[in-house]
Amino acid sequence: MAYEIRCSVCNSLSSNLLDFKCSSCNSPLIVKQKRKFDVKQIGNDNHSLWRYAKFFPYIKETEITTLGEGWTPLVRFSDNVHFKLESLNPTGSFKDRGSTVLISALHKLVKKAQCYISEDSSGNAGASIAAYATNAGLKAKIYVSENVAGPKFNQIQFYGAEVEKVQGSRSKVAKKAQRDEKGKVYVGHILHPLFRDGIRSLAYEIAEQFKWHVPERVYLPVSAGTLLLGVLDGFKHLVESDVTEEMPKIVACQTRQVSPLYHRFKGLRYVSPEKITSFADALVSANPPLLDIMVKDLKETKGDAVIVEENEIFDAFKELARKGFFVEPSSAVAYAAYEKQLQNRKVAKDKRTVIILTGAGLKTSLKP
Ligand SMILES: [Zn+2]
The missing domain is CATH 3.40.50.1100 (Rossmann fold)
Structure with a gap:
């Protein structure tokens, strides 16, 4: 088999693509690629996620449902910072x-x-x-x-x-x-x-767009964890396949209100608010079912976690818009976290960095 789907807790194998949890213990399932990533198998004529079709072995190419997602622009923002414009996917977010x-x-x-x-x-x-x-x-x-x-x-x-x-x-x-x-x-x-497995493609794209020299750091917002886990999986697959030399440091960015991963990762106690009122209204998973997997994977790959305050999110959202990048406030969380680490000297200005801008600003109900 080119892949396997197994339980994240008891390791039981699943053979039914419709399964969304382990049939023995109800825990989350994970997909593992058994075939190495091979640059020669990329469909270079296809300018969508499906240039990597060969690395999704459970899908028949004749049955692909596509709206032209993926292969989103990687845009230089400053000397060492690039934005990955996931807001330009067909429905306006990386979820596509x-x-x-x-x-x-x-x-x-x-x-x-x-x-x-x-x-x-x-x-x-x-x-x-x-x-x-x-x-x-x-x-x-x-x-x-x-x-x-x-x-x-x-x-x-x-x-x-x-x-x-x-x-x-x-x-x-x-x-x-x-x-x-x-x-x-x-x-x-x-x-x-x-669904989570599809997000793997984002890591392949970042690596390919940098000619297989991965950035030193990748900042992304985290709620339920599909983006984080998918991106980690993709970069891990590239390292295991000897396509890239090492993992970037993945920085999981959360709001103070909804930050169960940050707190668990740093060994701190987290109490979720009764009501979530954050500007970042897409980040609402106060009790994410994949938390154990997120903490384990982030630790194993030497990632980091950061939280930002409401004023920092709003300032980052406005600053991005003033530079021409109109994203939803939840996407600004990753940029706010990068700025915060820069100010606190947790990251040096010369580190090659990618910030994932996850969703389009047209989705916000905020008024100027
Ligand atoms: Zn199980």
Whole structure:
């Protein structure tokens, strides 16, 4: 086999691509590539994520559902800092990497079983899954929290997904989406291992765009952990395949309000707020189911974690816009964290750095 899907806790193998958790112990699943990355197998004529199709061995190339995602620009911001413009993906966020891989792998199976897919998200992931599902001719039902509003919610509905509002906390929304119902296949982006696996492509792109000399540091915002874990996996795969010499230091950036990873990573106690009011309204996973895996992987790869304050996020958001980079406030968290580390001398100005700008500014409801 070119890959395996196994349990992150008990190591049981999963042979069904529709599984979103271990069938023995219910823990999260992880995908492991068994075949080395080989630069010669890149589809150089394809200027999308699918130039790396050979490294997603569980997908048949004839069954790919694509809207032109990936191969996003890497733009120089200052001497040593580059931005990776993930906001330029088809639905406006990096989540399209996960959706294109997940839906490409599953749409035939789901249709054959005469089923529909379900997902829980009122934000970028909900919009992204809705777009790829409709493009593949699949019915999608997106579970959202009752107070959902704004451009992302509009986007989900315009893609034609059915929406169900759920009262209560974020985990209640997830539970409702996962509940067994006739014809329903749960593909939640946080738990489904193939969604996370699609994010691997982001690391390949950064490395290739730097001609296989990886940057020293990569800053990215972290909520449920799909971006962090996908990027770590991609860079690890390149090192294991002897394509690149070493891992960049991955810096996980969180808001003070929602910072379970930062606190656990630094050995500090974390109490989540009763109500999340941060500008960074896409970063809401106060109790992420993948936390154990995130801490383990970040430690093993000698990464780091930072938190930023609300005023720092807002200043970073405005500063980016004034330079012409209009991103959603949650994306500004990574830039705010970089600026903070620069001021505190935790990072030197000459370190080659990439900051991932995850989502488009047009998705924000903030008023100037
Ligand atoms: Zn297990």
